[in-house]
Amino acid sequence: MKDILTIAMPKGRIFEDAVGLLRKAGYQLPPEFVDSRKLIIEVPEESFRFILAKPMDVTAYVEHGVADLGIAGKDVMLEEEREVYEVLDLQISRCHLAVAGLPGVEMNDIAPKIATKYPNVASSYFREQGEQVEIIKLNGSVExxxxxxxxxxxxxxxxxxxxxxxxxxxxLERIFDITSRLIVNPVSYRLKDKPIDDIVERLAHVVST
Known part of the structure; x- marks a missing residue:
């Protein structure tokens, strides 16, 4: 019996792009897969179980072993700093992290405030610029x-x-470019190396063509 691989996937655009990649790699996923409202989707034909999660939670699921693999943006990986292996740049869902503001408005000289969903990344960036700022963490509508x-x-x-x-x-400033990455739980990589290597190789072939 084949090992079942549990894969954590973020909802939204990354999920749709990742499903497209998996299909190009030859995996048979149900036609209604993308439109499903389920949070756990079984695909027994491919020995897959998918967990649909918020993007920031994917790395936690993989680190703690409830998922063998996951697909996460590089932004989430840098922000969360989880103990996972990054095994493949999937080159999907391209975007970038940036500093933005109102045009013509200077930053406050005394304790400027930065709002973001990425407090760790933002703190590191401004520290590297030699600027002391106050970080305000928001979960939505940062604009x-x-x-x-x-x-x-x-x-x-x-x-x-x-x-x-x-x-x-x-x-105002571009911080770094982002693509989505395939990540693996270290213990899963030891116990399920063959099926994990297979999915990595098949996806790598699709990404490179």
Missing amino acids: LAPLIGLADRIVDIVSTGHTLKENGLVE
């Missing part, structure tokens, strides 16, 4: 912060830039 006077700047994901533009914000 609101400069508009209501909560923060001087935001650090957030930028994909098309439409959201910034619609809210009257401009990108």
Whole structure:
């Protein structure tokens, strides 16, 4: 009997892109797979079990072994710093992390405030720039912060830039580029090395072509 691989996947665009990759790699996933509202989806034909999670939770599931593999953005990996193996850059869901703010508005000289979903990454970035800032962690609608006077700047994901533009914000500094990565639990890699190596090789072939 084949080992069942449990794969944690984030909901949303990364999930859709990842499903497309898996199908290109020859895995037979049900047609209604992307539209399912289930949080756990079994695909017995491929010996897969998928856990659908919030993007920030994927690395935790993999680190703690409830998932053998996961797909996570590089932003989440840098923010969460989990004990997982990064085995493949899937080169999907491209975007970047950036500093943004209102045009023509200077940052406060005394205790400037930065709003973000990525407090660890933002703290490291401004520390490297030699700037002392106060980080305000938000879980959503980060773009609101400069508009209501909560923060001087935001650090957030930028994909098309439409959201910034619609809210009257401009990108000021690009921090780093982001793609989604295939990650593995270290213990799973020892116990299920053959099926994990197989999925890595098949996805790597698709990514490289």
